[in-house]
Every structure is written in structure tokens, then in C-alpha cells.
Amino acid sequence: MFKAVISDTRNWKSSIDAIASILDEGTFIIDSDGMHLRAMDPSQIAMLDFNLPASSFESFELDRPIDIGIDFAEMSKITKRVKAEDKIHLSLDKRLGMTFKGDTTRSFKIAVIDAHSSPPKEPQIEFTSSAKIPPAIIKEALKDAELVSNHVALSIDDGFNIACDGDTGSVEIRLPEEKLLSLEKKSASRAVFSLDHLNNILKEAEPPSIVQVKLRTDAPLQISYSIGDSKLVYYLAPRIESM
Amino acid sequence: MFKAVISDTRNWKSSIDAIASILDEGTFIIDSDGMHLRAMDPSQIAMLDFNLPASSFESFELDRPIDIGIDFAEMSKITKRVKAEDKIHLSLDKRLGMTFKGDTTRSFKIAVIDAHSSPPKEPQIEFTSSAKIPPAIIKEALKDAELVSNHVALSIDDGFNIACDGDTGSVEIRLPEEKLLSLEKKSASRAVFSLDHLNNILKEAEPPSIVQVKLRTDAPLQISYSIGDSKLVYYLAPRIESM
Amino acid sequence: MFKAVISDTRNWKSSIDAIASILDEGTFIIDSDGMHLRAMDPSQIAMLDFNLPASSFESFELDRPIDIGIDFAEMSKITKRVKAEDKIHLSLDKRLGMTFKGDTTRSFKIAVIDAHSSPPKEPQIEFTSSAKIPPAIIKEALKDAELVSNHVALSIDDGFNIACDGDTGSVEIRLPEEKLLSLEKKSASRAVFSLDHLNNILKEAEPPSIVQVKLRTDAPLQISYSIGDSKLVYYLAPRIESM
Structure with a gap:
């Protein structure tokens, strides 16, 4: 029941x-x-x-x-x-x-459908950096990136950066620490991800919720945010090819 | 002239x-x-x-x-x-x-085109029930039904009901008498109709106009409403197959 | 640099x-x-x-x-x-x-692409009439014309006129001098133009800018307007076929 x-x-x-x-x-x-x-x-x-x-x-x-x-x-x-x-x-x-x-x-x-495979294990990754970002800023930056490519490099150093290079042009957005809600860094981190997946992951991220991104170079990222009382934690594998 | x-x-x-x-x-x-x-x-x-x-x-x-x-x-x-x-x-x-x-x-x-067939005769049906419904309520209910099927059962008993069953799910909306502007019933009535046709028929039904639906089991329905001074009366044949 | x-x-x-x-x-x-x-x-x-x-x-x-x-x-x-x-x-x-x-x-x-052909010469046309028109009025009139054809006759006589004839109907819009911001006429002028091109030319014409149209019978027209400090001058060749 x-x-x-x-x-x-x-x-x-x-x-x-x-x-x-x-x-x-x-x-x-x-x-x-x-x-x-x-x-x-x-x-x-x-x-x-x-x-x-x-x-x-x-x-x-x-x-x-x-x-x-x-x-x-x-x-x-x-x-x-x-x-x-x-x-x-x-x-x-x-x-x-x-x-x-x-x-x-x-x-x-x-x-009710039969989708009875056992749930996957949560990946264990030692992230080396983390940033908290207002949803609108990261979503707008991904729309910028979409103009020239279908994948994007996310990196954290002195700030949070989004960059991509396509056949017709390139885009770079640098968010310095003062534009972020928090920035933590053990070491600089960078990996390349599918834009479609990032867009789908962030689709329902809206204020007052805050998006937390955790990175480790060439490792999957973790993105987490809330929708009311719902907690959503995503992992996204990086693209392997060099960029 | x-x-x-x-x-x-x-x-x-x-x-x-x-x-x-x-x-x-x-x-x-x-x-x-x-x-x-x-x-x-x-x-x-x-x-x-x-x-x-x-x-x-x-x-x-x-x-x-x-x-x-x-x-x-x-x-x-x-x-x-x-x-x-x-x-x-x-x-x-x-x-x-x-x-x-x-x-x-x-x-x-x-x-001006040549569409000179003589007009069809108006069907003579002894309807067994009738309801007057605000346009928004019936139009919204049909949108709900659209999610699971392309045809819908309309029935009048103690209220006006819309129901349908599809491969992926089912919908049932019951409008009790107090949600209706009027309800008349000689006997309970029910028939199944094409959703596309109902949507087209009701497309321009807007407040302050009121939609009147007359039913008789497994017979054509009559829907009537006004647009300003225009009077529109529709008849729609039921679908024959069982549902 | x-x-x-x-x-x-x-x-x-x-x-x-x-x-x-x-x-x-x-x-x-x-x-x-x-x-x-x-x-x-x-x-x-x-x-x-x-x-x-x-x-x-x-x-x-x-x-x-x-x-x-x-x-x-x-x-x-x-x-x-x-x-x-x-x-x-x-x-x-x-x-x-x-x-x-x-x-x-x-x-x-x-x-930066290689588009190094030398620019075309500006056509020298002795226009015989000219009208200044609020952008919304000419853009709306072209939308009317679109309903029946893909080309349109522009003419200036006692006013500015837009007319077209298609398989399913015809449209005529006459803008008398008092609806125009100015009208100059040495002689009445008329030519037929592609609606698609006119729509593209006028797409960004918005108040407070004013559209100036210069005509000469069966010759290219000139349309000019401003976008802030940008000055845009267009020439459009007429369609040759009779209409």
C-alpha cells in the first residue's frame, strides 16, 4: 500500500x-x-x-x-x-x-514498467576543486558555448571557466571568484564535457537554488542542486578526445 | 447586389x-x-x-x-x-x-468557389441528457484526455464525465453538478467521440459564451455555443468501436 | 591594429x-x-x-x-x-x-573569411517619385500582400500603393498622402518586386526610424532607413514579368 x-x-x-x-x-x-x-x-x-x-x-x-x-x-x-x-x-x-x-x-x-536493473553505484572521486554558481550564469554561459561547439571545457583555477573551440569560432567565459558564491581549490582542474548533457542536467536549476560543480582533471564532474526539497546529484563522464 | x-x-x-x-x-x-x-x-x-x-x-x-x-x-x-x-x-x-x-x-x-451541393438535413435526435459547461473547463479536460488517447467517452449521470483509456495510461475527469451551469437528465447517456473533432468544434468557444452538450447513448452529440451574435450548432457522430 | x-x-x-x-x-x-x-x-x-x-x-x-x-x-x-x-x-x-x-x-x-571581391558600384537611377512611410505601415501592408502572392506592385501616384494578385485572391492597400510623412512625385511610378526581398530589407526597420522608398517605373527601387547611427541604403531590382 x-x-x-x-x-x-x-x-x-x-x-x-x-x-x-x-x-x-x-x-x-x-x-x-x-x-x-x-x-x-x-x-x-x-x-x-x-x-x-x-x-x-x-x-x-x-x-x-x-x-x-x-x-x-x-x-x-x-x-x-x-x-x-x-x-x-x-x-x-x-x-x-x-x-x-x-x-x-x-x-x-x-x-508501471519493468525497469528492474539494480541501481548503479555512486562513483567515488576525489574532486580537486569546487565552485558554487548562480544557475542563470552557468546556463547562459553554456548557451554562449553552444554557438560554436557541442562540447565544452570546464575548468577551475582562480575562477570558474568555460571555453570551447569550433570550426567557425571560439568562446571563452571567465567567472572570477567574486562572481561565484564559493570557490575551493586543492589544485587547478579541467575536463571536457558534452554540452547537450550539461544543458539537460541544468535544465531545471533555478533560483533560489545554487549549482555546485565539482571537478577533477579528466575525471567525471559532479553537479548538484535542489528543486524545493528534492536533491539532485549528477555525475557526467568527460569526453576523452583532446580539445 | x-x-x-x-x-x-x-x-x-x-x-x-x-x-x-x-x-x-x-x-x-x-x-x-x-x-x-x-x-x-x-x-x-x-x-x-x-x-x-x-x-x-x-x-x-x-x-x-x-x-x-x-x-x-x-x-x-x-x-x-x-x-x-x-x-x-x-x-x-x-x-x-x-x-x-x-x-x-x-x-x-x-x-467564389462552386460548392453547390444542397445543405444536409439537421439530424433529429431525442437527446436524453444535457449539460451547460464553462468553455475553459471542457477544453482543459479534453487536453488532459489527449495525453493518452485520440478518442474520449463523454457521459452524463450525476455529473458530466470525460474518460479515456490508452496504451500508456488512462484519464478520468468527473464534473459534479455543482461545477456545471445546468444539468438535465432523462436517463444516463454515454458515447465515444473523436478528440480531434471535439477540439476543432470547441476551438473558438470562449467566455462569456457557454457550451451546451446534449447526449444520447451511442448517438451523435450536439454541441452549441455563441460567438457574439453568431449561433453555432454542431453534431458529431460517435465512434462505433467499443471502448 | x-x-x-x-x-x-x-x-x-x-x-x-x-x-x-x-x-x-x-x-x-x-x-x-x-x-x-x-x-x-x-x-x-x-x-x-x-x-x-x-x-x-x-x-x-x-x-x-x-x-x-x-x-x-x-x-x-x-x-x-x-x-x-x-x-x-x-x-x-x-x-x-x-x-x-x-x-x-x-x-x-x-x-575572418576571404570575401575579397571589389564592392559593386552604387546604381545611378533618376527616381521619379519618393515617399516616407512609418515602418509599421509598410511592413503590415506587405504581410497583407503575402496572403495571396510572392510579389507585389509598389506604385506612387496621389499616394503610396501596394497591390498584388494571386491565384486565390487579390490585395490592394492605398496610403493617401495624409498617411505618409512625405510624398514627392515628378511622375507616377510603378514596378513589381519580390515580397521576400522586401520583407528581408525591412526586417529591422523600426520606429523612430522612417522608411524612404524611391521609385521609377520598371526600374530598381531604393529603400533607406537608419538603425541608430547606422545608415542602410538598399536597391532592389524589379521583376520583369508583367503583372
Whole structure:
């Protein structure tokens, strides 16, 4: 038996959109602590670790831990239809029920899919630098980079830097320490990443949330931010080729 | 000789768009009572009966009843160009003239087409239930349904209900009597209809107009509403297959 | 050595967009007077003569006149990324540098291309009539014309007129002298032009700028307007076929 009520529908919608930007499908593990999801994206180069605590639900009833396999494209389509003033009632029988109660009552059910591979392990990386950045600044910088290339070098030295070189031109954005919310550095770090993946990862990062980027040269990066009470931690493998 | 001036251009534009949503072409019958049109859509499952009284024109001169065959896609493209403060002067020689007089004078002429089949008869159906619904509520409910299917069951019992079932999920929206503007029921009624057709029929239904839906189990429905002084009555055949 | 700073980024962006609407590539000639460009569009029926005086730059340093071959699609993509509060620092080494300095510093470099054909001569035409028109009025009239054709007759007699005839209908817009900002006429003039080219030419014409159209029967027209301190003069060859 699983029944839960969500009243912060705006952040729920945004959380589902964030997941759907990276994952086609995945398995929510629901236990007394809340909802958890850890999965690789279809290209196997990005991992998302998602957690939403039970305390953030208006009500949360569960008799034993369960898994729910979700087609996130379907779930996102339906979640988009919720209105700000609705509450979402989740329930599970053979299908996952989402009832939007507000001015009207609208009941949706989606198929539960079989996505039963065990979740990947969280990578253990000794990051050598870290920066906290307002979401708008890093998202705008990635849009600049998009003009000339589909991959981008992220580096941390005296600041946080984004650079890329394409056939038709090059872009370099340097964010000095005073533009950042924090900067920590054991040693300078630099690696090259897919712009598409970075854009998908950051799609739902919005103020007042802050984006934390952790780097280690030629190693996967870690990006983390919150959507309301949801915590999202991403790992993205670097591109190997020289740049 | 036919000459008429329209000053309520907003509702004229919306009326032409409503007709163009259902009909590729059709024949306006213009007589001393006003403009009339009754035609089946190209798929022959929806009928529109349209009436705009002569009294709603700023001026209306006609020496004898006439027919004007119209390509509604062309007419809608041109009507979209009218500005709120313009007046529309209609006239007929070999082509239909539409002159928009406002800050500037812009004259359009479109070909009159040969669409001379006699209008279909209005179906005679003893409806067993009827509901009056604010346009936004029924249009939003159809958008919900669209997520999972391309057809939808409409039913009236203690309220007005919209339900559908698709491969990926199901949707059910129940509007109890207190959400409706009126509800009449001789017996419970239910039939299944094409969502595309319902969307096209309701496209221009906007407040303060009210949508009236009349049902009879497994029979065509009737939907009616007004656009300013225009009265639009639609019939839509049900889908035969079980659902 | 060339270094210049632009503080009126809005008009610079609009100027580059105006050029990119007509030209794929072209060569800026930069001398102590400012930036100059004269080139034919790829179809060889429209010519643009562009001038931006050195005085309109916040700073402008140049040791000798230079040519810079530009891919305007690339330049426009990058210029679109500038923010209203940024200043643009132009510089030239092997590539053209555009650094946007504002809240952040973003450096772009684009390849300088080899577009070294000598600029075309400005046509010498004795125009027989001329009208000054608010940009919105002529742009709206061209949108009306677009509904029925892809070319349009422009004429000046007692007013400025736009007319076209297509398979499905016809459009005529007459702007009497009192709707125009000025009208001069030695003799009535009329010629037929490509709507696509007229739309591209006028794309960035916005108030408070005024569009001046000069005509001579069956001869190229001249259209001129300003974008801030930029002066744009276009010539467009008429269509030969009768209409």
C-alpha cells in the first residue's frame, strides 16, 4: 500500500521534468525515508541520484518499501497538466495513480514498467576543486558555448571557466571568484564535457537554488542542486578526445 | 447586389476561424434574415449549422437571396489580418470583396468557389441528457484526455464525465453538478467521440459564451455555443468501436 | 591594429541582423570614417550599402584601413547573445574578436573569411517619385500582400500603393498622402518586386526610424532607413514579368 499527497506541485513538476531530461525510464525506490532514484542515462555517460524526503509530502503512507518502474516521458506529459493550486494524490495498484484535486478532480493512471536493473553505484572521486554558481550564469554561459561547439571545457583555477573551440569560432567565459558564491581549490582542474548533457542536467536549476560543480582533471564532474526539497546529484563522464 | 458592414470584427474573425476549423469549404446562404451555413466536415462525421442574423451587421443590403461558395482556409487567412478597430465591408461581384477600413484601407478579394451541393438535413435526435459547461473547463479536460488517447467517452449521470483509456495510461475527469451551469437528465447517456473533432468544434468557444452538450447513448452529440451574435450548432457522430 | 568599443549594443545587434537578412557574407571596409559595406545579395537582385560612422563608437582605434570578410550568419548568432547592458569590444588578429563585457566577460572569436571581391558600384537611377512611410505601415501592408502572392506592385501616384494578385485572391492597400510623412512625385511610378526581398530589407526597420522608398517605373527601387547611427541604403531590382 502506497498513498501520498503532494502540495508543492510546482517543485514536483520541475523535479519530474529534471529527471525526464536525463532518463527515459527508471525505478523509484520508495521507503519510509521518501522517494529515491539512481540511474544512468541511455548513453551511459551521465548518472542521476535523486532524493525527495518523506517529510516533504503533505501525507505519506507506505506499509513496506516498494519499487515503481516509470516511463518518465509519460509521467512528465501528465505532470505538466497539474495546476499550481491542485494537490497531487499518488497511489499504486497495478498502475500508478495521479489524481489532481483542485477546482476539478482529474484522475490519471500510467502503466508501471519493468525497469528492474539494480541501481548503479555512486562513483567515488576525489574532486580537486569546487565552485558554487548562480544557475542563470552557468546556463547562459553554456548557451554562449553552444554557438560554436557541442562540447565544452570546464575548468577551475582562480575562477570558474568555460571555453570551447569550433570550426567557425571560439568562446571563452571567465567567472572570477567574486562572481561565484564559493570557490575551493586543492589544485587547478579541467575536463571536457558534452554540452547537450550539461544543458539537460541544468535544465531545471533555478533560483533560489545554487549549482555546485565539482571537478577533477579528466575525471567525471559532479553537479548538484535542489528543486524545493528534492536533491539532485549528477555525475557526467568527460569526453576523452583532446580539445 | 450584396453589401454589408461588420463592426464587431473580433467576433467575425472568431466565427470564420470556428467554421474553418471544421470545414474546408462551404456555401453561405445569405437572405434577408442574415447569413446561414450548414455543412458536413470532409470526414462526414461532423456537421456545423451556423447562423448570423442580419441585425448584427452595421449595415446589410441585399436585393435577393444569394449563395456564396467559400474556401474557408483562404477566408480565415485574410480575416486574421483585420485589426480590432477596422470595419469590414463585404461586397460581391465575381469575387467576394472584403475591405478593411480603419487607419488604412486594405482591400482583399477572394475567388467564389462552386460548392453547390444542397445543405444536409439537421439530424433529429431525442437527446436524453444535457449539460451547460464553462468553455475553459471542457477544453482543459479534453487536453488532459489527449495525453493518452485520440478518442474520449463523454457521459452524463450525476455529473458530466470525460474518460479515456490508452496504451500508456488512462484519464478520468468527473464534473459534479455543482461545477456545471445546468444539468438535465432523462436517463444516463454515454458515447465515444473523436478528440480531434471535439477540439476543432470547441476551438473558438470562449467566455462569456457557454457550451451546451446534449447526449444520447451511442448517438451523435450536439454541441452549441455563441460567438457574439453568431449561433453555432454542431453534431458529431460517435465512434462505433467499443471502448 | 583595430580596436573599437560599442556601447549602443541594441542598435549594433539590429544592424548585424539587418545585414544578415540580405547577405550570407561580405567584407567590412574599416577606415578612419567608420565601417562600410556594400554588397549584392546571393541572388544578385538586391544591393545593400551600409555605413556606421566612427563617431558612433565609444572608442575607435585603427592604424590603417582594413578589410574584414564576415560570415554574417555566424556573426549574427553571436551578436544575439549580447545583453543590453554589455559593451562590445571588437578586435582583430587572425580572427575577429568580440568580447562582451558586462556582469560577466564573454569572449568570442570568429573566423575572418576571404570575401575579397571589389564592392559593386552604387546604381545611378533618376527616381521619379519618393515617399516616407512609418515602418509599421509598410511592413503590415506587405504581410497583407503575402496572403495571396510572392510579389507585389509598389506604385506612387496621389499616394503610396501596394497591390498584388494571386491565384486565390487579390490585395490592394492605398496610403493617401495624409498617411505618409512625405510624398514627392515628378511622375507616377510603378514596378513589381519580390515580397521576400522586401520583407528581408525591412526586417529591422523600426520606429523612430522612417522608411524612404524611391521609385521609377520598371526600374530598381531604393529603400533607406537608419538603425541608430547606422545608415542602410538598399536597391532592389524589379521583376520583369508583367503583372
